[in-house]
Amino acid sequence: MSSNQTPRDEEEKRLLTVLEQVSRRMRKEMALLGDRRGDVVGIRQEFWDDVRMNFSDSTEVGETWSSIVQQAELLAERERSHRVASEAVERLTKQFDSPYFARIDFAETGMESEIIYIGRASLVGEDGETFYVYDWRAPVSSLFYDQEPGPAAYRVPDGKMEGELQLKRQFVIRGGQLKLMFDTSETVGDEILQAVLSEGSDTSMKSIVATIQKEQNWIIRDEKHKLLVVQGAAGSGKTSAALQRIAYLLYRYRETLGPDQIILFSPNPVFKGYISNVLPDLGEANMRQMTFRELIEARLGRRFEVEDLFSQTEALAAADGTAEGEARESSVRYKGSEHFFITVENYLKRLELDGARFRPLRFRSMTIVSAEEMSQQFYGIRAADGFGNRAAGLRRWLLERLRTWIDSQMNEPWLEEAAELVDSEDIQRAYVDVRRSGGFHEEVFDDEEQMSIRLRRRVAEETLAPLIKAVRSYRFLDAVATYRELFESRTLFTACSPDGKLPTGWEWMLQRVEETMGRKVIDHEDATPLMYVSEALEGFRRVEGDIQHVFVDEAQDYSPFQAAYLRRRYPRARMTVLGDFNQAIYIQSQANGGFGGWTRLMAPEATSVLRLTTSYRSTEPIVEYTKGILAAEDAVGIIPFHRKGEAPRVIACKDNGQLSEQIAASINELLAQGYGTIGVISKTAYESGNASALLKELLPDDVPVTLVTGGSAELPKGVSVLPSYLAKGIEFDAVLVWDASEVRYGKEKDRKLLYTVCTRALHILYIFHTGTVSPWLPKP
Template structure:
């Protein structure tokens, strides 16, 4: 065991890699050797118990097939058992616990990503990190021990598949002995080089992140997170927490994770399965509203108008303009030898009352029919006495009733209504120029042959929601929410009308033409105007040198956000001026490959193709370590080393180019190279020189660069 803070300091029992043996360090201190052996033995016991749990679940599936019950009960039971078996089968390999609590009452609790026990009635060998008793692992401290005497963290070999021999070290924090530190294990885990998809952070959640993760299912909140603050991880861990604490409520209506693009969703795809949750829908807004294939493209002016919140009013007006609240004449319905009659005034009152109730359009049509039939039934029952349901169904289908409903509240499709709006936009909510911008230059012969744009699909979804309310989700996690248009926000709000939201984003990273300027306005469009906005400004991943550089861009962004505070000292920022941009990038990538970690090469979209040709051989030989991506797809990704090709071109490529450059620069979590043949943007040049003032030039014949000295230092997070 490691010593409490008041005892003399000793070497931590930690080896960073499985290849580095722990014994040389531990030989000087036999106690950690014994503790490490005990913990490895406990892990072996946990592994055996988990295998038995998987076998039991598989056996239950077979047994459940023979259980005598009704068809519905048997189907529900079978689905439940098969789902459990699938969850066990999809559990990724890895260490079964990452922490331990020793409590004042004598309990010893191992904390992991899922509960493990010998059998359901036995005390657990590992407690799920989401269980209430586990909260002390993240929240307890010297100021509030919460009944904890010692918190232990375990160091596992990088990329461990869960072999007990991969447990290479442990660190103890005695909460009664004064303020503790995050220690080498937490520091190494947070700063570990990035390869492959995003990892979960269950082992390293910080108190302020844990507070957000454990918010209740009815709470909607917005996390304004600076780069590297873990906002995406917080959203995904909150999803896992809700699925654990309210499984019936959440799974009944579903949980949806919305990302900005498929590249981002691929990057985060393994986080929830690693936390024991599978089968969660992960999608984009465009995929959720895809009624048709996108076959046309809007000009900038048209797209801006179509994404504007005023279009909701335009579409509602166009839809309900089809309702006729003043029927021309009475309704007469034959019924055998009788004829039942409603006057035009009675019909007008029915239609007007339904219209004022503002139900979904299809619901309103049904209400009109039901109330007309009810009025006719009252007449019939005064003459013939009580009438059954069969009579009502026959009258509902009577031709005069159907003709009246079709005339006053006709059936429509979203495509039909939108085609009318785009063919001849007349609504005064738009200016003449705006109406002209969205007008079809060459209207199709029919809405069935229309070529829809991406923005049109957003409008079609709005109309579909006006006609018939879509099924909602219990909870929706929305990442990069600052880039959503008001109309896209409304599409999300319709899908969570009776649920809750976790909204994640950073106003400084808004890159779309309609990007949010204020969270309160964006939350209003999302249907949660009173949701709490929680800022995260402490950066755990992006190091100080890079944060200092990117903070210099904030004045040019016009975003009301606080500068990021990095808790990681060091980092490297290199500025390389070169005559040949392509050769400079190739050289920078070759140099980056001599060091550990994933490498991202990011360039303005038009530059990606020539760089891909120049880097073809390198990409093939780098074993997946090098990724070339356009700047427009960089959001949400992280790389240990980022090579930015021509920052000025990224700025010039779009109206919110400075925001895009801010996104690109903050993808680096250790080292950042700015390779340029043009002058750096004014907002960046001074910062780059300041960050690299002490560097020496490169020896390359065609390039000159400077780099801040890397600083290796661990910091305290608690």
């Protein structure tokens, strides 16, 4: 650097050099993209013109087929090239906007210092050797996240590289222009964090690669442990770190790991949409993503009406304070517990010897195979072969019995009558079948009889098709009756219970199971145990062994039973679970310490438990205020990032009419101040529906007000009105709490729910209430 050139001058000059490289690459890729687009369009238009069509004999047909395949392969190759070029242009466009965010100067021991720039994606010169930018996931990039200037080291696949970190510099580059630049001795400088965190919220989560903190980087790059449990304060970047971890794993193991081998369990559909852009923004395809509700629906939803977690929450809120509500709460807590999981495990061991229930195969009034015959066949197979082999053996036996039964019905009146009613297409197919088998020539005398037999067989097979399909799907196993049996026998339950005792409210649970399942309705608390029993009887044939990594967000809301079930369903997968004890808002997990049974899923030496304490989402005044909602022991360790802002406001209203007017007025003010996302959060879905209707009447027509429901797939711009449990993991520029009164949030179980609601705010938190305010809010 010349004596009159400042570090900023040097960096701006270097930025221009990089942008020129990006521009040059982009021009090439755009030209290639145009060529490939022209190729694809041309091949599609001329596809059949270039295919030599000749069906005169078998040889010509073979050559015609080869010509079609060749042309199709050419088209597929050009389409792949077009897709690759398109992805390259998209990546380079992002790089032109912000090619890198950090620089480190590192001198390996005994070597000269090397200047390394770090960005979202690597950028290599045309010579294939000059690295202008290193990918943030490259081993050397960990120096930026983990080390301070001075002696430093980073790990590579072959060991460790040691040396001296001489400089750490951070940048904010937008639109190809250098906006901010800082030298820092910290892992990520506060100035950069201040700049990024002060930006407005959006309807989708952003990548955090430029602001990853040291403790987040440990989560992202951990390759040692099979189970990674992350307890993090609200807004501490748990989910962001998990998504960057997925991107890192896809980069680190790109030869052996694909996005379809990673699955993320999200808390709700809204959250799924909220995070859907993070990985594509980093140049990676999205992993598989689903909610636990979707898993239940896929397994049980076709045959039963299955209650979801949100409906359960609404039902419990409606019955709050009643004897029925208290009994249901007790049942929900118990059926999610580790005690019940052990009870079910012991029950399954007994079922290896006797007791599994079966559905008889019936056709009209006729029993083809009775439940007793199935039981004899099932238990006639050695116990050592396990449920899976027994179920598969019974399935084969039943299919053979169905074929034999069809043979026995060939001359029965019902079948002859049905065969007489077949349409002309069935007759034509029967004719073709007989002709292909050598019929309809002068030496054959029973052609009509053969056609009649084939028609009757076809009719019988089509009539029994639903029954055959049910057998192939293992529907002969009666998981519901088997599960109910556990509750219908007091002796059986106590024999399976780990302490030989019945749970409190066992009689109520028995009545509830009989009443709901008798109507083909499954309570949410019964869904996971029922799935577990069902899949155990089938030998866990549905386990997904190809999944290598399972991520569970908001893990504190899963019961120990659900945690154990997921472990069984993905037996070969490493697991990363993330949550916050202070946001355990559902009954099924509140009595289980937040994380329930997660830490006991794997051996201690394969498990790592990490804690994120700094809250980055909200301003310092909001974090300090929301800490006061929690019990003192729960708030210990939550540290606000020092970002200044407006203190939260608590606003008293005389009634709901004034409350809605005050909130509408606040929305108008906040929109005028430039806040893009505003969340109006009520306690229940019923309340949010009313709130949405009132606000739409009070606000101007050009103010978008969206009611967010359990089925919503994305978060809109403007004003979102939603119930408390759908706000999990989401953030808004401003949060307006709808009626934080003692009536709504007065019980101990409401404390963490109110904390969760209030911690959704980035910059502004207004809390409105009627009557007496919730006792959990800090006193002024």
